[in-house]
Amino acid sequence: MEIIPLRQMKKGQSGSIFQVKATGELGRRIREMGLIPGARVTIYGRAPLKDPVAIRVLNTTLTLRNNEAEYIQIEID
Amino acid sequence: MTPPLTMALAGNPNAGKTTLFNHITGARQHVGNYPGITVDHKEGRLVHRSQPITLTDLPGTYSMTAYSAEELVARDYLVNERPRVVINIVDASNLERNLYLTCQLLELGAPLVIALNMMDVAKDRGIEIHADKLEELLQVPVVPIIARSGKGTEKLLDTALQVANQEHKWQSRHITYSDDIDEAIDEMVSLIEQENFLTDLYPPRYTAIKYLESDEQLLTKGGNNDPASSSLLTAIVDNISNHTLKTLEVYPESIIADHRYGYIRSIVRQGVMSQNHDSDRLYTSDKIDKVLTHRLMGPLFMFAIIFILYQFTFSWSELPVGWLENFFGWLAEVAEATLPDGLMKSMVISGVIDGVGGVLGFVPLIMFMFFGIAILEDSGYLARVAFMMDRIFRIFGLHGSSVMPFIVSGGIAGGCAVPGVMATRTLRSPKERMATLLTVPFMNCGAKLPVLALLTGAFFSEHQARYMFFFTMLAWVVAMLAAKLLRSTVLRGAPTPFIMELPPYRFPTLRGLLIHTWERTWQYIKKAGTVILAISILLWAMMTFPELPKEQSAVFSSERDTVIAAYGETVAAEVLNAEKDNLTGNAEQLAEELAEIDSREAEASLKNSVAGRIGTGLVGISWLAGFDWRTNIALVGGFAAKEVIVSTLGTAYSMGEVAVEESESLGKRLQSDPKWNKVSAVAALLFIMFYAPCFVTVVCIAKEASWGWAAFSVTFNTVFAFGLATLVYQIGTLLQLG
Numbered sequence: 093m094e095i096i097p098l099r100q101m102k103k104g105q106s107g108s109i110f111q112v113k114a115t116g117e118l119g120r121r122i123r124e125m126g127l128i129p130g131a132r133v134t135i136y137g138r139a140p141l142k143d144p145v146a147i148r149v150l151n152t153t154l155t156l157r158n159n160e161a162e163y164i165q166i167e168i169d
Numbered sequence: 170m171t172p173p174l175t176m177a178l179a180g181n182p183n184a185g186k187t188t189l190f191n192h193i194t195g196a197r198q199h200v201g202n203y204p205g206i207t208v209d210h211k212e213g214r215l216v217h218r219s220q221p222i223t224l225t226d227l228p229g230t231y232s233m234t235a236y237s238a239e240e241l242v243a244r245d246y247l248v249n250e251r252p253r254v255v256i257n258i259v260d261a262s263n264l265e266r267n268l269y270l271t272c273q274l275l276e277l278g279a280p281l282v283i284a285l286n287m288m289d290v291a292k293d294r295g296i297e298i299h300a301d302k303l304e305e306l307l308q309v310p311v312v313p314i315i316a317r318s319g320k321g322t323e324k325l326l327d328t329a330l331q332v333a334n335q336e337h338k339w340q341s342r343h344i345t346y347s348d349d350i351d352e353a354i355d356e357m358v359s360l361i362e363q364e365n366f367l368t369d370l371y372p373p374r375y376t377a378i379k380y381l382e383s384d385e386q387l388l389t390k391g392g393n394n395d396p397a398s399s400s401l402l403t404a405i406v407d408n409i410s411n412h413t414l415k416t417l418e419v420y421p422e423s424i425i426a427d428h429r430y431g432y433i434r435s436i437v438r439q440g441v442m443s444q445n446h447d448s449d450r451l452y453t454s455d456k457i458d459k460v461l462t463h464r465l466m467g468p469l470f471m472f473a474i475i476f477i478l479y480q481f482t483f484s485w486s487e488l489p490v491g492w493l494e495n496f497f498g499w500l501a502e503v504a505e506a507t508l509p510d511g512l513m514k515s516m517v518i519s520g521v522i523d524g525v526g527g528v529l530g531f532v533p534l535i536m537f538m539f540f541g542i543a544i545l546e547d548s549g550y551l552a553r554v555a556f557m558m559d560r561i562f563r564i565f566g567l568h569g570s571s572v573m574p575f576i577v578s579g580g581i582a583g584g585c586a587v588p589g590v591m592a593t594r595t596l597r598s599p600k601e602r603m604a605t606l607l608t609v610p611f612m613n614c615g616a617k618l619p620v621l622a623l624l625t626g627a628f629f630s631e632h633q634a635r636y637m638f639f640f641t642m643l644a645w646v647v648a649m650l651a652a653k654l655l656r657s658t659v660l661r662g663a664p665t666p667f668i669m670e671l672p673p674y675r676f677p678t679l680r681g682l683l684i685h686t687w688e689r690t691w692q693y694i695k696k697a698g699t700v701i702l703a704i705s706i707l708l709w710a711m712m713t714f715p716e717l718p719k720e721q722s723a724v725f726s727s728e729r730d731t732v733i734a735a736y737g738e739t740v741a742a743e744v745l746n747a748e749k750d751n752l753t754g755n756a757e758q759l760a761e762e763l764a765e766i767d768s769r770e771a772e773a774s775l776k777n778s779v780a781g782r783i784g785t786g787l788v789g790i791s792w793l794a795g796f797d798w799r800t801n802i803a804l805v806g807g808f809a810a811k812e813v814i815v816s817t818l819g820t821a822y823s824m825g826e827v828a829v830e831e832s833e834s835l836g837k838r839l840q841s842d843p844k845w846n847k848v849s850a851v852a853a854l855l856f857i858m859f860y861a862p863c864f865v866t867v868v869c870i871a872k873e874a875s876w877g878w879a880a881f882s883v884t885f886n887t888v889f890a891f892g893l894a895t896l897v898y899q900i901g902t903l904l905q906l907g
Contacts, residue, residue: 123426126266144559150263151294
């Protein structure tokens, strides 16, 4: 089992969130969108310039910037 | 009649809240802004079972933190107004995420009814929700609805009325947040109850939770209200924070969030939701995304779609704009023919009719633009645009959504900053929005084009197209750099988190689009219209008063008499009576000479007016950038509307009113003026592109942000433009490039 930041995941790759390191407003925004430990995440795609990244979580598509995705640690399947 | 019951509508963005609101209240809505911030405050009235109801549409939010204006508005409304019922709209196809807000509403102790929306979408996705089970577990009434078709809304209102008529105590729902946290909460609650700490506003448990989440608004309120108790509570929070940081490496805040989701999951798993088929299936929406956000095709489609929106806004609105222009032109003619000559007539025509015409002239533009943007927004495409453009705009401290306002304002030459400024409403990040708002007026709007055409035509006629393209690109570069400058000075600060939802594509409802468009347009007419009219009259007065002294106008009169006498009575009579184009020989000459005298008188009056005096007075500094008094007056006039620069320059050069479309003669006149050369033309061009926005835009900035920001925009842009023009003029003159 490998743990990497969400930022480094490739398109189509899935895993579950291990830890969210962000605090403050960013941390709260991440959590309120359902990105909490245990949540299943799949990389949906990346913007034409590779950033931001789009992910599937809890039946919805979310997008966040790469530097925001850096804070989310994923346990890869 | 019984007094109206107050109800509030809360829910996530994209959960169908606005659709439900429109369905329930129809056209009986009232939109207003909360004072000082631009969060819409929508209220609708309805009568259900002969009970009048006032329904407030709270801003769509994912939670109720104190970070954004929308969330504070929603929270303060609930706390201060204590509506009898809160209808919480929940997207059934996305139950867990939506219930997060529900949890917070329960913690606040609000009397809830859940409207379980989009049951049809959920079903299509193979998700089945058992509403009765959810109701049982949450202990809150749950009514399945389909907001788009209105299915279930009758029952929803029935249930809401029932809840409203019950006694309700605002009491926090108990959700467990782990032993450590719960222990701290209990300790805090007993302290809060003992000291009656903020208990008139919030349930004690809620206050405790917000302290643990280090919620800024509550901490400030508590600190002001009862500093001693507040610091005791903070001490408990610090204590538990240290503990959780040491043992779990997290703040209590994230433990609370995790447990809220844990609570939701435990409810959902107890038979509320059953998934019938694979959740990884590709839905239509995902298939569309495969094309529309594709690495290569995505941007191509985006440029095409934006271009179509642009064409739609500016080309299609030409027809209604033309009608309005004709109507006001006709009105001016009627006034011209019926009113006696004099100041009154001049004010009615140049002040009132032009002013009202000016206000209403923008209405078709605003309607078309908001209709177009509403389609993009309601369909879910606007979020994709932000997704694709963010990487570029982020460099300058802006947001992916900034692209739309820039394009509308003239990113493709010929836009208009008025709808552009209003289009910044689609941005939810406050700092990024403000930076966008303040820099969109740098783009080359349609009104600047005739001025640019005049100057490039006169001094760079051989490469005019190339120069026009260059100036369009230059506007982009300058706007982006200015945004970066603002974001590193007056608007500095970390970027607002970008994280957002890419909602599934949906067909917008016509009703929703029309309501949205009408709301925006009406707000413009009502709020900006009156101010614009007043300023229009003021500007007219500035360019008219004081009038030419009697002696001076007498000089022009006697000149006229002399000329007429020289040609004789019969010729003069012909000039007076015949059509202008049918004059013969001498009469034509006389008419020309008279027109020449009129033009000189107009020049003299303009120079003598307040605007003229300002222009003359400014020569003291404006010579630095190579502007003489004539240019200055034209620039002052340009504050009314940029295309006015051409006609004012015409008057200042004794050429009478120069039609905007036929300015070649003015161009020739400038070419032959020794004060004008290529360098001064470029300096003037740059100044005109970047100086103070026209006052209609300024009023819109004031309405969207504040009068302070509007004043800032006028000053900042003018100083910036003047600096740039001076630099170019001085260096250019030094190098003798002219």
